[in-house]
Amino acid sequence: MMRYLDGETISDEEIMKCLIKGIRHAVIFPVLCGSAYKDIGLGRLMNAIIDYTYPAILNDFVVINEKTGEEEIRDANAPMAALVFKTTSDPFVGRLSFFRVFSGKITGDSVIYNASRDHEERIGTIFTMRGKTQIPLKAISAGDIGVVAKLQYTSTGDTLSDKNAPVKFAPIAFPLPMYTRAILAKKKGEEEKVATALSRLMDEDPTIIVTKNTSTKETLISGMWDQHIEIIMERMARKFGVEAVLKAPTIEYRETIRSSAEVEGKHKKQSGGHGQYGHVVIKMEPLPPGGGFEFVDKIFGGAVPRQYIPAVEKGMRESMEHGILAGYPVVDVRITLLDGSYHTVDSSEMAFKIASHEAFKKAAEKSAPVLMEPYYNLDVLCAESMMGDVIGDLNTKRGRILGMQSLDDGMSCVKAQVPYAEISEYAVDLRALTQGLGTFEMKFDHYEDVPLKLAEKIIAERAALKEQ
Template structure:
């Protein structure tokens, strides 16, 4: 990395995607680097992407393309909310290397976009702010770090906001080593140290350059362009201790076992050997360098550390050839040979993001893992299907539209997309996020990445009749773009429910419905699926007798209703003696009482766990009919309920809460406060505990939000329906009062 000539870095800016409207192109996989930027909200990921685009010549001023728009956060919602809410691709060229920068949201509600970015990338840059405290490298960042470690993804750390008055590079580097490198702290070490200028009136000394620890050279950015010089005598002591620790960290991860012996014997290892060893360790994912970055000053092309970062990406991060592709299978479920990153191999690509453009229509961001994707060819679209989230299974052929490379709001055409690269595909009307694109004569299905389960419900209804006509189509398009969202049409409450990851996720979803699909909706109170049951035995008589001239209606039935154990459902028993109710009308009575039970007898919730016994009745030879006895049965149910105690049953869910050990006590106390029964807890990996409990569903409607606050973003939970249980009388009485008031 540092071994490259400095002058060569400046020479790499002669070709870039901003020149003459060309899109960056990669002819071979080895000329591609796919890098995802990960970090806490506010850490400076988007600013860093813009600084890298400026350093490569992709834009003529920070973050701006030819039409004046931003290359990242160009969505209207992002501009209004001043934060990233979706995955953005910014391709740049550094010499002959195409770098696909994948900017991800830092807010936990959009972790689905982050997971898509991890799927599309081959390496990760963890962006942390030197002006933040340790929370900037908190539990949520550590969870993502562990995800990357589990698949061996190379990682580096970039410390930003060095220009801030309270920034502290050394402290943040120590935090990163402690939080992210607890298994091997010496594997998270800085490659450069910041060089500070003169102290200002406020006591802050600005960072004007970087000291390369391996090369022992100073890279000065104070003029707006990087210049190189030897360290001054007063700067040498800053280098020695940090350099020795860095060398020891590199050697510890080296594949060359003789290096440590040579180093300990006092041999001076040459820069070329150290650099090559460092690059191999980074590419293997065993060593994680820490770099520093700051935006360019006004009028400058090069921000502090941008060239060093570009050298790391192109020299230390792996090519797509070095990364293993996701497993694939045949559509019938049979195994397939592992994919190789070969442009001439069988086509296998994956839709990592779906969006809609008001002029172009649906646009699919695709990562090609094998083969070459070309416009106007027919491909097979296959998807796993997630019926519970509103996504149907896919098994269709579609014609690929134009291929393009995104840059801000612009889409710049490309001739093809080779294995290892990313491109946007227009007008794939059936493809959704997570679907596989393959050759139509050799269809494949790629193993999906893990989607977070949406656990925050929001009930919605159309704002007007005009909105109601467009609601179904708008919701279908919304969930097609976002697989972390689940659409539910609840048959019990008759509500349309969007299940999301958090409140910010809800806000963005409703805003997209309004601005992108022209559907205005109102959020209403979410209702859980309650049940009713008889708390005691009751008898009643249902009498339906009408005579208005001509053919009348006559049906009388007597029933007995008694409660049954939980889970018994509804039983109907015929004990009529002597033909008081003719045999042909007994099914009619059963149909009537079951229909009334489904409608409810107190607050409109289905009745369960009862036995209904038909004991007697009367019929008329002319006026009795199927409809009359159905009505009589329903009347009998209502009469029985009027004279008996009706209990409300609420759904109880079993939850599993995964949290760091430090939060176990707080979580258990919180669950108990929600009328929950803690069933126990068990270790779930180093420093983490799984708490199991049963909690009434009505108490955990906002638990996705509350747990995030309680655990500082480190907690996760799952839920599954267990059963219905009687609701406490005071709460049931309160619901009855609310129902009476609403009438």
């Protein structure tokens, strides 16, 4: 710099030497323009990679020694170590694992050790890819990228190493998904095809998570954004020939009670011959949040025979699956069986189950039933200049701001608790607020009562849906 300020002439060779040094020390970041679609500038890009960056074989790398558990710095002359960085599914070949060799070499028709899974893998033909064309090779040396088909135990992020000198690379840190949809097969009977396609797509893209919600019986697919999910749907149709539809996931509302009630339920039916009779007296009372369900038997003197008490409990559990307000599961309730009566001929397990259903309904109606909604802890990462917009938006979503934290590089983190009903589309909303620069993580925390007017709306919509 001083030579330049003093007016000295600096040669192109000196400038390039300093430029390359800055790039290799991650101080200078070159930007090149081009178009892969139109084949413009690709040659210049390839030449820049060769001229400006370190040859891969000269790069040292950090691994964790499996025997000592400590980090080590190794070079290309160390025993074989490779990282599987990508997995794809080929309709004809099957799973293709892409790996980069950091040290040693991998040869075809050999056995290698997967240190991440503690399992040996048999390798057949190895090859490299030129577009979609597979070019067979005898070996892949340090610094090169290779592909192998049909590995049984290996997934993206796994380390392949020498079994006599096992090491692991630090796991790849994939971002957590931020957008979730329920997915259904477009055509009836193709549910299995959709499940198979999603499984293969998860192998290819670790940022996709597919889960089964046991409460709503929905299959949920989570990705980074709405466009990410749309791309997954397009790939599923193109590669696997199966189509699916997306919809907003069902919100897992719950019902509970806020007071106690003591009622009786009686089922008596005479239809000529053998009749039905069951009679129970119960007390329903609320439990603390997370208390689930408790059944207490306080029968004395055989008012309800012992063989029918399990049927009473079963009837109560069945009734809890569909609450009286909107048909959502009931939680945090204690049922105490206080008294009852029976008939020596007409009583049966079914009769006592029906009596239990009636008693549960009566008790729930008298125990101040309420509708609850799930609340999530939300951590939003955004530029400090956008924090006001983010907080204002969360306030409109019935959110509670728990705190704010300033981070490095002009970033801030906003912590809040928000009902899930307001943030099921938050990935889209945040992208619009922050010009695509904001990210967030959310985790279920607890349930809270739904505001009365909103609860009335939800109950009415649920009732209309049942009538259809």
